[in-house]
Every structure is written in structure tokens, then in C-alpha cells.
Amino acid sequence: MQAGKLAAIGQMSTSIAHELNQPLAALRTLSGNTVRFLERGALDTASANLKTINELIDRMGRITASLRSFARRGDDLGQASLGKAVDAALQLLGSRLESSELQLHRDFSDVQVQIDQTRLEQILVNLIGNALDAMQAQPQPELWLEGETVDGKYRLRVRDNGHGIDAETRKHLFEPFFTTKPGEQGLGLGLTLSASLAAATGGNLGVEHPASGGTAFVLSLPLVSPLQAEPI
Ligand code: ADP
Numbered sequence: 001m002q003a004g005k006l007a008a009i010g011q012m013s014t015s016i017a018h019e020l021n022q023p024l025a026a027l028r029t030l031s032g033n034t035v036r037f038l039e040r041g042a043l044d045t046a047s048a049n050l051k052t053i054n055e056l057i058d059r060m061g062r063i064t065a066s067l068r069s070f071a072r073r074g075d076d077l078g079q080a081s082l083g084k085a086v087d088a089a090l091q092l093l094g095s096r097l098e099s100s101e102l103q104l105h106r107d108f109s110d111v112q113v114q115i116d117q118t119r120l121e122q123i124l125v126n127l128i129g130n131a132l133d134a135m136q137a138q139p140q141p142e143l144w145l146e147g148e149t150v151d152g153k154y155r156l157r158v159r160d161n162g163h164g165i166d167a168e169t170r171k172h173l174f175e176p177f178f179t180t181k182p183g184e185q186g187l188g189l190g191l192t193l194s195a196s197l198a199a200a201t202g203g204n205l206g207v208e209h210p211a212s213g214g215t216a217f218v219l220s221l222p223l224v225s226p227l228q229a230e231p232i
Helices: 004-041 042-073 082-092 094-098 116-136 192-202
Strands: 103-107 144-151 155-161 204-208 216-220
Touching: 004 042, 042 192, 082 094, 082 116, 094 116, 116 144, 116 155, 116 192, 116 216, 192 204, 192 216
Parallel strands: 103 144
Antiparallel strands: 144 155, 155 216, 204 216
């Protein structure tokens, strides 16, 4: 087990170093050039470079902020209301939902599950956000949130009628920093982080590829037993 953990740390460190080295190299070139542009009085170009530098720094900040969520393991034992988490996630994605003609189907119960409330919201924002991205070119976007109880766990299926996932992409979905989104749009950490948060509480995150098209992510989380739910 120890050897497995060390191997995982090695793999993760390589990916992180790679992801941070790219913007660092770009920052080095850009700042060097900016000094020269300033010396020559080419203020417009210098200012454009500084804007790019800001964007790169923001991206590095987003990467380290996401990585911090992997490390925080203190609140693994919380309880969350599924209904509240879905509402909070939809509110967070509000502006994106308003600009689409999304038809939302809610077919789940407001159960209590064993996970920190904010973490559940974080997972749902990732899954629903990905679904919205996949449905961008879909003239009649539809999202299904379907729940069922299976063996003491609550299973929430987040299903979309987006472009689906091709065979090659399917192999890499849960790898850190894997993304098919262009430019600044994807960090490739959403699914890795969501799966890790679910696993930390004894749940899991899987994926299905419905024959009818689109994609379904299946989040399974331990239910809070009635005994635990009642104040003693
Ligand atoms: P990011 O969203 O930053 O790309 P994720 O880890 O959340 O990172 O997702 C990784 C990749 O998985 C996405 O770039 C996309 O190719 C694919 N993906 C995730 N969710 C969906 C979905 N609902 N439909 C189609 N592709 C998806």
C-alpha cells in the first residue's frame, strides 16, 4: 500500500510540475520581453504583455487552489442535504443556466448523505458545469438529475444530452489535468477532484454512456442512517 501511495505521489508531482512549469516558462519570456518593450517606449505592447502575465498568474492560482482541496481531509465526516446542495450548485451556475434554454428534470429525494455540504456542492458544480459545456451546441439541452437508493448508498445520476465522450477520451477522464477544452476553459481537475472527494467518504463517482447519446455521471454516497440523523 505504501509503495502504491509513493507511486501515486510521484505521478501527481510530475503532472503538477508540468502544469506549473508551462505558465512559468511563459511568464519568464513575457516579463523579459516586457522590460525591453518598456525601454523602447512600446507601452501598448508592454501593457498587453502584462495582461497576459496576469491571466497566467490567475491560472496558476486556480491550479493551486484546486490542489488544496485534495489535501484538506479534515471534514470528511460531515453531513449534507442533497436538495440544498443541488439548489446551491444551480445558483452558482445561474448565469450560465439563464443563457441556455435548459430543460431540467429533477427526480431525486432530498436525502442526507455522508459528505461535507460544501464538498457535495463542489462536486455538483463540476458535474453540472461539464454537462452544460457538453450541451453548448445542443439546440434542446436537457439535464436529468435522477436518484435512487442502492445498498445503503444514494446514487445520483447527472445525465445530459450533450456531445457524449469518444472512446479515446473515455480512457483518460479521471486523470489529473486531462481536458479536451480549448485554451483557458479547462483545468482538467474537476473529475479527478470530484472522484477523490467522493472516495474520501466511502462513495464513488462513475460514468455511463447511454445508448441514446449524451453522458451520465453517477455519484454514489453513503446515506446517513436514521440513527445518526436523529439528535441523541
Ligand atoms: P475540465 O472540465 O477542466 O476539462 P474535468 O476533469 O471536469 O476537467 O473533465 C475532463 C474532461 O472530461 C473534459 O474536458 C471533457 O472532455 C470530459 N467530460 C466531462 N464531463 C463531460 C460530459 N458531461 N460530457 C462530455 N464530456 C465530458
